[in-house]
Amino acid sequence: MTATNGQTTLSIRDLHVSVEDAEILRGVTLDIPAGEVHALMGPNGSGKSTLANALMGHPAYEITAGQVHFKGQDVLELETDERARLGMFLAFQYPAEIPGVRVASFLRLALNARRETEISVMEFRRLLMEKMQMLRMDPKFASRYLNEGFSGGEKKRNEILQLAVLEPELAILDETDSGLDIDALRIVADGVNRLRGSDLGVLVITHYQRLLNYIEPDRVHVLIDGRVVESGGKELAERLEAEGYERYGAAAASEDA
Amino acid sequence: MTSTTRDLITDLSTSHGEPGWLRERRAAAWHVYETTPAPTWSDEEWRRTDTSWVDWDGAAPAANGADPARLALPMEVSSASVLLRQRGSMVEVLYTSPEARDAGVTVVSLAAAADSDGDTVADRLGTDLAPPSAGKLQAMNAALWSGGAFVRVPEGAKLTAPIVIVIDAADQPIFPRTLVSTGAGSSADVLEWWRSSQAATPGLANGCVELFVGAGSKLSYTHVQAWGGHAGSFLTQYASVARDAELATTNVTLGGRFHKGAIAATLTGPGANVRLNGMAYLDGEQFADHHTLQDHRTTDAASDLLYVNVLDGSARSVYAGTIMVQPHAQRSNAYQQNRNLMLKRGPRADSIPRLEIMADDVRCTHGSTTSTIDPMHLYYLGSRGLGLDQARSLIVDGTFEPVLDRIPDATVRSAVRTAVRAKLHGTAAA
Numbered sequence: 310m311t312a313t314n315g316q317t318t319l320s321i322r323d324l325h326v327s328v329e330d331a332e333i334l335r336g337v338t339l340d341i342p343a344g345e346v347h348a349l350m351g352p353n354g355s356g357k358s359t360l361a362n363a364l365m366g367h368p369a370y371e372i373t374a375g376q377v378h379f380k381g382q383d384v385l386e387l388e389t390d391e392r393a394r395l396g397m398f399l400a401f402q403y404p405a406e407i408p409g410v411r412v413a414s415f416l417r418l419a420l421n422a423r424r425e426t427e428i429s430v431m432e433f434r435r436l437l438m439e440k441m442q443m444l445r446m447d448p449k450f451a452s453r454y455l456n457e458g459f460s461g462g463e464k465k466r467n468e469i470l471q472l473a474v475l476e477p478e479l480a481i482l483d484e485t486d487s488g489l490d491i492d493a494l495r496i497v498a499d500g501v502n503r504l505r506g507s508d509l510g511v512l513v514i515t516h517y518q519r520l521l522n523y524i525e526p527d528r529v530h531v532l533i534d535g536r537v538v539e540s541g542g543k544e545l546a547e548r549l550e551a552e553g554y555e556r557y558g559a560a561a562a563s564e565d566a
Numbered sequence: 567m568t569s570t571t572r573d574l575i576t577d578l579s580t581s582h583g584e585p586g587w588l589r590e591r592r593a594a595a596w597h598v599y600e601t602t603p604a605p606t607w608s609d610e611e612w613r614r615t616d617t618s619w620v621d622w623d624g625a626a627p628a629a630n631g632a633d634p635a636r637l638a639l640p641m642e643v644s645s646a647s648v649l650l651r652q653r654g655s656m657v658e659v660l661y662t663s664p665e666a667r668d669a670g671v672t673v674v675s676l677a678a679a680a681d682s683d684g685d686t687v688a689d690r691l692g693t694d695l696a697p698p699s700a701g702k703l704q705a706m707n708a709a710l711w712s713g714g715a716f717v718r719v720p721e722g723a724k725l726t727a728p729i730v731i732v733i734d735a736a737d738q739p740i741f742p743r744t745l746v747s748t749g750a751g752s753s754a755d756v757l758e759w760w761r762s763s764q765a766a767t768p769g770l771a772n773g774c775v776e777l778f779v780g781a782g783s784k785l786s787y788t789h790v791q792a793w794g795g796h797a798g799s800f801l802t803q804y805a806s807v808a809r810d811a812e813l814a815t816t817n818v819t820l821g822g823r824f825h826k827g828a829i830a831a832t833l834t835g836p837g838a839n840v841r842l843n844g845m846a847y848l849d850g851e852q853f854a855d856h857h858t859l860q861d862h863r864t865t866d867a868a869s870d871l872l873y874v875n876v877l878d879g880s881a882r883s884v885y886a887g888t889i890m891v892q893p894h895a896q897r898s899n900a901y902q903q904n905r906n907l908m909l910k911r912g913p914r915a916d917s918i919p920r921l922e923i924m925a926d927d928v929r930c931t932h933g934s935t936t937s938t939i940d941p942m943h944l945y946y947l948g949s950r951g952l953g954l955d956q957a958r959s960l961i962v963d964g965t966f967e968p969v970l971d972r973i974p975d976a977t978v979r980s981a982v983r984t985a986v987r988a989k990l991h992g993t994a995a996a
């Protein structure tokens with residue numbers, strides 16, 4: 310927790326990312342200062358998840374140019390787990406299902422990986438139950454296999470549960486709102502808002518204004534075809550909601566990915 | 567030379583004071599052994615399994631020689647209801663809980679039971695389930711077994727703690743033999759654990775287990791094979807399951823360089839319910855072959871099988887499972903699944919399912935998957951801060967978890983989990 314207010318925790322410079330030789334991100338530059346919430350919007354296929362996964366070190370995404378720094382460290386030099394232990398967290402658009410691995414045992418290992426001293430089983434149990442209660446999750450999810458057979462909304466809640474337990478310093482939420490019912494949306498937003506004002510930086514990827522009504526963004530960025538084409542205040546999101554992406558031309562083709 | 571072996575068997579039986587019928591059975595079994603050809607590649611059952619290392623001509627009663635290594639017990643003695651330990655051929659009962667004593671449970675060496683429970687043993691030992699005629703290995707065991715374990719759970723008795731049988735071997739052949747029978751309406755968990763040190767391992771272990779699950783009773787039987795590095799082992803494990811009885815067997819294969827398990831459950835009465843579970847964690851040059859049989863001989867019975875292999879190094883596994891439904895066995899429900907997870911490119915897993923359905927009103931399904939670790943799973947776990955090794959071992963644990971989940975007794979489950987983790991993390995298994 311060395312970042313001070315106003316100091317940039319995440320800095321992305323001219324990032325180019327390819328998948329299987331196709332260039333998806335074509336020079337993204339973005340700063341997220343500690344404590345700020347930024348929204349990233351854009352049509353299907355514009356590269357939002359690619360950015361999120363490239364930041365986290367997904368093995369299929371190749372960084373061909375550019376830099377990413379987090380808390381002053383060169384992130385691109387780090388393995389995925391090292392990035393996580395540095396404080397980065399991605400709530401996935403499509404979380405993996407891992408049969409046989411129970412939510413509670415996995416999450417305790419994950420928490421211990423971030424801590425200097427191991428949390429006791431009892432203390433962890435208490436923490437987990439408290440967070441599950443906050444997210445109105447049935448305690449029986451703790452002993453279920455990770456995401457296996459979870460409904461779409463349950464998976465999203467489980468991502469937020471992990472966020473709440475692990476308490477990262479940068480949270481990237483990739484369409485966490487889609488699939489969530491109104492109550493869950495409010496609970497998630499409450500959770501994020503509660504952590505706001507501290508050092509937590511947030512990148513919210515969403516298609517909908519609705520979430521941004523609950524989590525008011527400090528900045529909104531529009532990603533089209535692998536480039537940030539416009540950035541502005543929260544009113545930018547409102548305008549996109551009303552007008553769509555047609556004004557950016559190139560995006561007109563992206564009706565549905 | 568072979569006739570001297572028969573004399574040796576007879577002399578040993580006499581010197582141990584075994585009853586005449588047992589002496590005769592040993593001699594008869596030896597005759598079957600001598601006249602049964604050794605398995606070859608051309609037998610379907612042995613097509614993928616190399617037994618050329620077995621010294622068939624050298625088979626002889628286990629000598630009472632070297633002392634097996636002193637290994638820590640897999641659990642607190644007092645968390646068992648009875649703990650029987652066999653070291654070489656010597657059997658001792660280390661603990662009997664008040665509960666087990668009050669329930670009238672019998673757990674003694676099979677040699678002692680041939681006297682004390684002579685009628686039951688004579689009636690069931692190597693008669694219906696695993697007679698010498700079943701094959702050369704079964705005949706070998708019937709002639710040469712020593713020590714052994716006999717478990718009888720009387721009608722209506724319900725044990726809350728497991729009966730534990732520990733077999734400790736030194737670097738000599740060993741022929742374990744276990745006979746379990748549960749009376750009507752009783753319930754028990756049995757754990758049998760084969761162990762040796764890493765250095766002194768039996769070149770040949772050939773064990774035979776017969777499980778008689780009485781009407782309306784519940785038996786969970788878990789077998790752990792944890793021999794040291796060079797052991798070669800055979801396990802025959804046959805069960806018959808009566809009306810409304812429930813049986814769950816779990817075979818855990820960890821040790822040795824060679825293991826062959828022949829596992830069968832015969833469902834004899836309506837309402838019988840069987841779960842056959844198995845898990846093997848193999849690395850290096852290890853080889854394990856499991857042949858299973860779900861034999862439905864009655865109407866309205868169910869069997870469900872799950873065998874999971876995790877393979878590292880250049881290990882090899884064979885899983886071959888048959889579901890057999892006899893012509894009159896209507897409304898049978900049988901399920902069979904084999905999953906193999908490869909941790910590297912080197913190992914190989916063969917999976918051979920077989921259905922022999924002779925009735926028409928049945929539900930039978932089988933499935934088999936062989937996969938490697940999904941890099942997306944590693945990425946997901948990595949994104950939560952778990953390093954590669956941690957993520958891999960979590961995934962391996964998770965692969966076994968559905969099998970562990972099917973072990974009903976918590977003490978047994980945790981002992982097995984500990985042994986698997988110990989191997990996974992490279993600390994020598996107990």
Ligand SMILES: Nc1ncnc2c1ncn2[C@@H]1O[C@H](COP(=O)(O)OP(=O)(O)OP(=O)(O)O)[C@@H](O)[C@H]1O
Binds near residue numbers: 329352357369
């Ligand atoms: N692993 C991959 N293999 C091949 N193509 C990929 C892969 N990942 C992404 N792409 C392609 O990259 C482009 C950007 O995908 P991305 O998932 O980043 O879009 P997105 O902005 O998150 O879209 P959505 O709003 O639908 O979630 C798409 O054309 C997609 O098909």
Ligand SMILES: [Mg+2]
Binds near residue numbers: 483
């Ligand atoms: Mg996306």
